[in-house]
Amino acid sequence: MKTKAGFMRRKLGTQEVVVAVGEASKQFSGIIRLNETGAFLWDLLASGDRTEAELVDALLAEYDVSRELATADVAKFVATIRAEGMLDD
Amino acid sequence: MIEGGIEQELQQSGAYMSTTVGYSMWPMLRDRRDTVIIRPVTGDLQRGDVALYRLPKSGTYVLHRVIHVKEDHYLIVGDNCGVVETVPKDRVFGYLDGFYRGEKWIAPDNRGYALYRRFICAVSPAHRAWIRFRGRALRFASRCKRAIFPNKSE
Secondary structure, three states, X not given: OEEOOOEEEEEEOOEEEEEEOOXXXXXXXXXXXXXXXXXXXHHHHHHOOOOHXXXXXXXXXXXXXXXXXXXXXXXXXXXXXHHOOOEEO | OEOOOHHHHHHHHOOEEEEOOOOOOOOOXXXXXXXXXXXXXXXXXXXXXXXXXXXXXXXXXXXXXXXXXXXXXXXXXXXXXXXXXXXXXXXXXXXXXXXXXXXXXXXXXXXXXHHHHHHHHHOHHHHHHHHHHHHHHHHHHHHHHHHHOOOOOO
């Protein structure tokens, strides 16, 4: 899976957000706010095709968290952006 | 124009970001290509600022430029529009505080943007006259075309 074309990460003050441009903005007109790990995962999905297992491994390599917590965080993040139609499976 | 529930977001977060829709602020903002950052209004806007307000009848959000500041209202016009709107100050609730033109961040104090802002305000009367003339010329050409080729649909 990877992020769909037309969804871009932007800086809103000190926050990271995702907005839609082009055709994607016809389906999604709001913003999604990303925390630090959300921005990290977003960048991975924007840079290429990844599985949830790869995202979990990347999170473990970058942050000092347990595999259980990383797995739960990735699953929640993926579910959120999938629900907003931002993922190409 | 902008889609979404902006007043609430501005109150809660102090800032709002959205992709612009339409051509009224072209060439600065392009339809569905550029994203703007809006901040809540705390005082009077200045000539050249870009104001966010809602049309009273339709409720549509409009993001257009202030060209004159009066005592209780602004005269506002889109950079690509020929008609000036009179907007009471209390109807303006946000202002443009920078934008992404494609991938490029344009801060409010960006030198190029400051020049553009001064230029567009300075040429505003002539620019509006040109836009109105262009609109009339295009409508006239369209009528001529339909008169000459009545069976062809536009």
